[in-house]
Amino acid sequence: MAALTRLLKPSSSSSTSFLLKRSLSTTTSVVSEIQSQNHLNPNFSDSKPSRNFQWVFLGCPGVGKGTFASRLSILLGVPHIATGDLVREELSNSGPLSRQLSEIVNQGKLVSDEIIFDLLSTRLEAGESKGESxxxxxxxxxxxxxxxxxxxxxxxxLVVNLKLREDVLVEKCLGRRICSQCGKGFNVASINAKAENGKPGMSMAPLLPPPHCTSKLITRADDTEQVVKERLRVYHEKSQPVEDFYKNQGKLMEFDLPGGISESWPKLLEALNLDDYEVKQSAVA
Ligand SMILES: Nc1ncnc2c1ncn2[C@@H]1O[C@H](COP(=O)(O)OP(=O)(O)O)[C@@H](O)[C@H]1O
Known part of the structure; x- marks a missing residue:
């Protein structure tokens, strides 16, 4: 990985910025069309934006960023790009980088910004060459x-910040399973958290795999209680300030998950003013 070596040696924000800038070159020159694309304008689906949605999903480990971001990506026709998936892809290759990454990830720490920018740039470049926007x-x-x-x-x-009680987050992470064959994610946890200290009670049904995936389920090595707790600590220390960064820009939409997917999905669409959009999409499908 030549680009990675280049980045790791003279580690500077300008080199990472350059690499990412190249990948995003098609979108940077375009004037933002926030009002015509996001929740600020419920009629955005009738207008013709000159570029596609550029959204970010924030939230603690286990909150469901992947689940909701991937559903929205299908609805909106934009790629869902999860840096955790990019890291795991890299982990599945053998080599010194993979060994270095697995040590970091399995301790619940963050991978260096340089490595993340390199993985992300490579992914964006690959998408761009396939016409993604x-x-x-x-x-x-x-x-x-x-x-x-x-x-x-x-x-x-737009930045969507998903929120959930911390005890539920831990339970959800411990219940996560992935099918080693098709790569789909499931959750075997059946959550019934009682109301306490002003926090509302919450139930979530498990998301069980179909029979052909059942025998192929694996658990992420970083989904142990100790590592999940460390990831939560790291989130509060390093990632929570990112919420304020976007709040100050007026781009943050906080969303408290009311329960499992079936309960939360329609409410999220409503909060994003996309409930109507889903109806229109299914009508043309
Ligand atoms: N943007 C990032 N910066 C640094 N490390 C990252 C980033 N995205 C993913 N990682 C690494 O990959 C791991 C798994 O990420 P992810 O699947 O997003 O986990 P989570 O379930 O904790 O949200 C993280 O714990 C971290 O080590």
Whole structure:
């Protein structure tokens, strides 16, 4: 990976910024059309934006960023790009980088900004060559520096911050399973959290796999209680400031998940003013 070596040696924000800028070159020159694309304008689906949605999903480990971002990406026709998935893809290759990454990830720490920018740039370049435009970023930016560099190179329209009780987050992470064959994610946890200290009670049904996936389920090595707790600590320390970064820009939409997917999905669409959009999409499908 020549680009990675280049980045790791003279580690500077300008080189990472350059790399990402190149990947995002098609979108940077375009004037933002926030009002015509996001929740500020419920009729955006009738207008013709000159570029596609550029959204970010924030939230603690286990909150469901991947689930909701991937559903929205299908609805909006933009790629869902999860830096955690990019890291795991890299982990599945053998080699020194993979060994270095697995040590970091399995301790619940963050991978260096340089490695993340390199993985993300490579993914964006590959998408661009296939004609992709727009994105829903999931798990990125996770540090203020990542947010600042992203800001230098492109315009983010909307940042959705998903929120859930911390005890439920841990239970959800411990219940996560992935089918080693098809790659789909499931959750075997059946959550019934009682109301306490002003927090409302919450139930979530498990998301069970179909029979052909059942025997192929694996658990992420970083989904152990100890590592999940460390990831939560790291989130509060390094990633929570990113929420304020976007709040100050007036781009943050907070969304408290009311329950499992079936309960939360329609409410999220409503909060995004996309409920009507889903009806229109299914009518033409
Ligand atoms: N933007 C990022 N910056 C640094 N490290 C990242 C980033 N995205 C993913 N990672 C690494 O990949 C791991 C898994 O990420 P992810 O699947 O997003 O986990 P989570 O379930 O904690 O949100 C993280 O714990 C971290 O080590």
């Amino acid at each position: 727009g994105f829903i970023l999931d798990g990125f930016p996770r540090t203020i520096r990542q947010a600042e560099i992203l800001d230098e190179v492109t315009e983010i329209d």
